[in-house]
Amino acid sequence: MTKLRMEEAAHSILARNDRGGYTVPTDRLYPFQWNWDSAFVAVGFATFNVDRAYRELERLIEGQWDDGMIPHIVFHAPSDTYFPGPDVWGTRHRIPTSGITQPPVFGMALRHVHEAAIANGMADAEARTRALFQAALRSHRWWLEARDPEGLGLVAILHPWESGSDNSPAWDEALARVPTTTTTVIRRKDTGHVDASMRPRDEDYQRFIHLVDVYRHCDWDPKRQWTNAPFKVADVQMTAILARATADLIHLAEVLGAEGDKAELAQMHRTLLDGLARRWRPSLSRFVSLDLISGNDIETPTQAGFIPLVAVTLDDAQRDAVMAEIERWLDGMVVGVPSAPRFSPAFEPKRYWRGPVWAVINWLIADGLRLNEAEDLARRIEQVTVHAVENAGFCEYFDPTTGEGLGGDTFSWTAAAYLVLGRRR
Ligand code: GLC
Secondary structure, three states, X not given: OOHHHHXXXXXXXXXXXXXXXXXXXXXXXXXXXXXXXXXXXXXXHOOOOHHHHHHXXXXXXXXXXXXXXXXXXXXXXXXXXXXXXXXXXXXXXXXXXXXXXXXXXXXXXXXXXXXXXXXXXXXOHHHHHHHHHHHHHHHHHHHHHHHOOOOOOOOEEOXXXXXXXXXXXXXXXXXXXXXXXXXXXXXXXXXXXXXXXXXXXXXXXXXXXXXXXXXXXXXXXXXXXXXXXXXXXXOHHHHHHHHHHHHHHHHHHHHHOOHHHHHHHHHHHHHHHHHHHOOEEXXXXXXXXXXXXXXXXXXXXXXXXXXXXXXXXXXXXXXXXHHHHHHHHHOOOOOOOOOOOOOOOOOOOOOOOOXXXXXXXXXXXXXXXXXXXXXXXXXXHHHHHHHHHHHHXXXXXXXXXXXXXXXOOOOHHHHHXXXXXXXXX
């Protein structure tokens, strides 16, 4: 297919997954609005329809809680093809949502959409950006208060699903401590849509639902959850995305003339950068997350170790080390960057977050490399991603050893990644 035909195909996937101003990640497997998917999708929309890009973010904010949290799923309309649905979460927002969150790509997307709107001379750009900026600021305050109450400069996830890398081997040790007992009856739907060999194992699913049960019993109160959480990991991927989104909000605060907000955001930004700086491990050539329950570093190699590049300016030695390490992960792969490297015992090229390549992760890694002046490697990763989509379609993820497209097909954020990265060629 020509590039133009591919772009048309990407547009039609976004149109097909549109449910009225918001986009489902893919039909049936994920039939609601997902937090970070929508942020990436908004950037994709901004390449051809800025009004629709704003709508995506505005509809996500309909799910924002009074305490500032932006949930990981907003259940705008019922569907029986997904588990766990609103009844299991038992939250009490105006519209049904899940009770956990996801990486705050929102602030990054907002800056992008704002700049596209200004470039297009959109009349209501400033008013729309201003409203979404306030929502983003409230969510960043929530992050620091609810998820870094001890002031480490690192924000914690209380559920693997919050990380966006649901089934990552990085969580294995911490998750193994979580009991498999549940008060909720488990009715998995995912394995009816895609092959079970690509999805999390049953035992892990029980632990995922155990955590939901615990937090529901805490009435979703952030303080009670923090105290009772059987899973608590200060995640470098999450912290890095929050730090980068904070930098983008600082930029927007300047543009909007919001001086007080800018000073507050600048303080948050310093805190997060300090926290990230302490997570660099020269012996591993990457950043590592911290298990807050055991107090141990999580050294298991995953893509998360490279995501801090979107926020941190590396020194020359760090940059050379990261580049060499990424090259090592790419070695022998048909498509990189794998979510876990082949040399790791946890590597499974087809199973969810244990090896496969995600287009949006490559997008973040490439952005981080470019920010750190590793232009050639950034470009290579972008090109590999674009070719993977051209060869295998707009799949959820790709087998790094063969390039085969896996998981759900006709995926919104893969279409968005294609639209954005395809133009950088
Ligand atoms: C899976 C992914 C998560 C994503 C969701 C919808 O749960 O792990 O990152 O947001 O699917 O695409």
